[in-house]
Amino acid sequence: MYNVKSKVAEEFIDDAEILSTIEYAQANKNNRQLIESLIERARNCKGLTHREAALLLECEDPGLIEKMFEVAKEIKQKFYGNRIVMFAPLYLSNYCVNGCVYCPYHAKNKTIARRKLTQEEIRQEVIALQDMGHKRLALEAGEHPAMNPIEYILESIKTIYSIKHKNGAIRRVNVNIAATTVENYQKLRDAGIGTYILFQETYHKKNYEALHPSGPKSNYAYHTEAMDRAMEAGIDDVGIGVLYGLNTYRYDFIGLLMHAEHLEATFGVGPHTISVPRLCDADDIDTDDFANTVPDDIFRRIVAVIRIAVPYTGMIVSTRESQASREKVLDIGVSQISGGSHTSVGGYVNKEEFDETTSQFDVSDRRTLDEVVSWLLDLGYIPSFCTACYRAGRTGDRFMSLVKLGQIANCCQPNALMTLKEYLEDYASPETRLKGERMIEAEMQRVPNEKVRCIAVENLERIAKGERDFRF
Template structure:
C-alpha cells in the first residue's frame, strides 16, 4: 500500500507554501495543456480560497474537459440485482445488521422486466450493481443476469454497454467476469484512510482494505481493459480523499499504462438505518465538492468523471460546468424499483441511499440541451477495440473527441426519433442542428451520412 502514503498526503494538505495565489494561478495555467498535474500541484489547487482564482479554476476545468471530450455528457442508469449483503458498512442501508431493510434478489424474469423498462426509456448503457453476497451475487448469477440484459430488444432499443460494480474478485474470477462481455469494472475504495476504513467496515470480507485496494490491479491483470475507481466523500477529510484517489489513479497509470477509465465522486447521503449516513463525520459542502470535481479533471484530464443522482438537480447543473463527463439519470437504487416506476415507502425500505435528483431520463436530456451539453448514448469504443491503452492513447492526446462527438450526435438522434417526448424533441432537434454546424468539413459530411441512415430506420451507426 506504499502508493497511499498518508503522511505525505497530510503534509501536502498542511503545507502553507501551497496556499500562494501566484503559485495556484501558475498551476492552473499549466493545466490548460491537458497533460495532468502532480499530487503537489493538485494539493495547491485544493487549497484555493481566493474567489477570482477559484472562478479561474472552474472555468479551466470546463475548458480542459471540452478540449478532450467536447460538450457531451454520457448517460446511464444503475440496475440493482440484489440488496442482500454480508458486509456491515456503517454508512450503507444494505448492511447485514439492518434487520428492517426489505431484502430482495431479482429473478431473471424480473431482471428482464427491469431492463425492458430502462430500454423503453431510451437507455443504452447500464451499470449493474450487487450487494456483496457469495450466493445471491455469485459469478454464475451475474453471468446469467448479463446475458439476460443483453438479450432484451424492444422499440428499436437495446443495452449496448453493461458496466459492472461488484465486490473485488480474484484474477480467475475477473477473467470469468470479462468473458461475460462487460465494459468497465467499477469498485470504490469508499475511504482511503486506513483507520477510518476499518472503523466503517467492522465486519465482512469488505473489511480487508488491501484486497479492495488492489482489485483494479487484478482486474487489469485478468484482461479487463477499463476500470473505474471512486471514493465516498464524507467519511474523512475531503482533501485527503481527493489526493489519495489521485495517488491510486497515478499508480495504475504508472504500472499498467492504463489509468482509471472513470472516477466516481459520490457524496455520503442519508440511508435507511445507516447511522453514519445520517450525520456524515466529514460532510462536504457544495463549494468544496465543486473543487473536488475541478481538480480531478485537471489532474487526470483523460478520465471520465461520473456524477450520480445522489446530488440534487441544481448542483448537478453547476458540476456539468466544472468537468463532469458522465451522469446517471432516472435512477433507482433498490432491486425491482424501475418496474414499479414510482417512489413508495416500500422502495425507501429497500434502497441503498436516498436520491437528490428524481427527474426522468427525458427531463434530464432536455435540461442538458438547454444548458448547452450534448446527451450521448454512445457505446462505440467498446465494440471497436478502443479500450484500455488504445482508449488512453486517444484520450491523453486529445483525439478521442473527434470520434466521440460525431457518435454522440448519432446516438442522440436515435433517442430523439425513438424515445424523446414531443417537448424534448423540439429542443433536441434544434440543439443537434447547431452542434452539427460546429463540425469541420470531412467530419460533418461523415456525420450527416450517419444521420441519414438513422433517419432511414437503421440503428447503432457509429465510427
C-alpha cells in the same frame, strides 16, 4: 514506504505521503505565485501530481479559485466538448454480508426488505430501461457469496445483452460489484463488460477498518488492490471513486489521485472514470451521524481540481446529487450522469412498491430521463447514448491515447449526435425532440472532419427512416 509502482496498498497509498502532502498544501496555500504557475501549467492538459492538486484545492483566494474553474472548463471542453454521456444503475440484489456502517445493505439491518431479481425480473427491468431510451447500464449488487455469486452476475450480464425490445438494446454493461479474484475478473472480461467500477469509500486505513467492521470488505488491502487484479485480468477500463463524507475530504482526495497515478505508472493507463459521490441519507443511515460532510462549494472545487489533475478521465455524478448541484459541476468536469434512476431492487418496474423498501440511498434528482435530456439540451449540452468506443475496441490505452491526443472528438461528436437522434426518434417527448433536432443541426456543422461529417449526415437520414446503430 511510498512507491507509486508498488503492488502493496499501503505503499502506493502511503499514509505518511498523504499527511505530508496535506501539510505541504496548507503551508503553501497563500503562495500566490506558485499557485498561479500551477494553474497556468495545467492549461497544457498534462495533468498535475497529487501534491500540486492538493495545493490548488487548499487555495482560498476567490480570484485564483475562479481561474481554476476557468482552466477546468477549458480542459473539459478540449477533451469532452459539450457531450454528456447518459446511463442508469440496475440493482440486481441487496443481499450483503458486509457490515458497512454507511450503507443500508449492511448485514445487521433488519428493516430493509431483501430482494434478488430473477432472470425474468431482470428482463422486465431492462425492458423498462430500454423503453426510457437507455443504452448503458451500471450493474449493482451487494456482496453475498451465496446469494450473489459470480455465476449469477455473469448470467445476468448475458440476459441483459440478449434483450432486444422494439428499437431498444443495452449496448454497454458496466459492473460495480465487490472486489474479487483475478479469475473472476477474467470471467467478467470474457462476458463483455464495459468498465469495472469499485469505490474505495475512504483511503484512510484506520477509518476504513472502523467503517467496515465485518465481512470480506473489511480487508483494506484486498479492496484497495482490486483494480490491480482487474487490470491484470485484462479489464483495461476501470473506474475509481471515494464516498465523500466518510473521512476528511483532503485525505481522500489525495488518496484518490495517488491511486490514479499508481494505475498510470503500473499499467500505462489511468482510471477510465472517476466518480465523486457524497454521503446521503438512506434506510437506517443518517448523514448527521457523520462529521465529514462536504459542503457544495468544496464539492465544486473537488470536481474542478480532479478535472485539472486527471484531464483524460471521465467524471461521473449520479442522482445522489440534486439538479442544482449537478448543474454546477457539468461545465467544470463532469462528463457522465445518470438519469431516471432507481436505486432499489426492482424499482424500474415497481417503483411504488420497492423504492421505499429496497433502495440503497435516497435519490435527490428524481426527474425522468426525458426531463434530464431536455434540461441538458436547454443548457447547451449534447446528451449522448454512445457506446461506440467499447464496441469498436477503443478501450484502455487505445482509448486514452486518442483522448490525450485530442483525436477522440472525431469519433465522439458524430456518435453522440447519432445516438441522440435515435433517442429523439424512439423515446423523446415532442418538446424534447424539437430541442434535440435543433441541437443536432447546429452541432453537426462543428464536426471537424468533413468526410466524417458527410457520413454522419447520411446516417442521420437513415436513422430517421428507421435504421439504427451507426457508429464511427
